[in-house]
Amino acid sequence: MSDLGHHSAVLSMAIDITAAMILLGTVCAFVRMIKGPTLPDRVVSVDLITVFAVVIVGLIDLSTDSAPFIDVAFAIALVAFLATVAFAWYADQRTDQDSDPPSLEDEGEGR
Amino acid sequence: MEAHSLFLDLVVSALLVGGGFFLLMAGLGILRLPDVLIRMHASTKAGTLGAGMVFTAVALHSGNTVTISICALTVSFLLVTAPVAAHAIARAAYRMRVPLWRKTRLDEWKGQYGPRRKPALTEEPGEVPPETGG
Numbered sequence: 456m457s458d459l460g461h462h463s464a465v466l467s468m469a470i471d472i473t474a475a476m477i478l479l480g481t482v483c484a485f486v487r488m489i490k491g492p493t494l495p496d497r498v499v500s501v502d503l504i505t506v507f508a509v510v511i512v513g514l515i516d517l518s519t520d521s522a523p524f525i526d527v528a529f530a531i532a533l534v535a536f537l538a539t540v541a542f543a544w545y546a547d548q549r550t551d552q553d554s555d556p557p558s559l560e561d562e563g564e565g566r
Numbered sequence: 567m568e569a570h571s572l573f574l575d576l577v578v579s580a581l582l583v584g585g586g587f588f589l590l591m592a593g594l595g596i597l598r599l600p601d602v603l604i605r606m607h608a609s610t611k612a613g614t615l616g617a618g619m620v621f622t623a624v625a626l627h628s629g630n631t632v633t634i635s636i637c638a639l640t641v642s643f644l645l646v647t648a649p650v651a652a653h654a655i656a657r658a659a660y661r662m663r664v665p666l667w668r669k670t671r672l673d674e675w676k677g678q679y680g681p682r683r684k685p686a687l688t689e690e691p692g693e694v695p696p697e698t699g700g
Contacts, residue, residue: 463572465697466627469579473586473620480593487596487605495602495659502651503596503609506621509640510589510620517582522633529640536647543654546662 456501505535585619601667610652
């Protein structure tokens, strides 16, 4: 990865170490997404994976000295927020359907 | 390519490795911690801090004004949206009655979202009646 740019030895080593750590973190988040016992677990891990994707794009920008990549990172961050909020909204909607139908005395109290 | 000084390279490398460390901690935390809300604690805070450090490194490395401003924009966007998203997921998780950790000590919404009751959408936390017995 770091061979693409012309960096000093310290910086290329730092880029390699950072990429390895981000890769390990992504693997952990993917394991949680597969294992995750509930839906919010998976949503949280997908959120973290998109943060990792944003950081990886920023790292590619730094590594290859190509400035346009940073726009991609910003776009991913924007879309990730909308996706997470939409997931939370649908989880909330599913909550209302999953709960028991309101009985007669429940309908009396105003909502 | 403009030549970078060694000091700037060292600062950028330290920021990169520190940010990668925090991101790795976020990944480990989301894998190892016991509960959705506690996992969210790891992923939101450590992930945002790590992303901020890496983007600071990117901004420092490229002396480009456009890149620096977009990095600042991205980091501030992450800082603003991460709490909002985490709050939304946490609220949905609690209302789905995701089981909490068995060592949880304080559950201030306990009993409010019971099995036979529809939760009210616009209810102030101050109006919750005090929990009886427990």
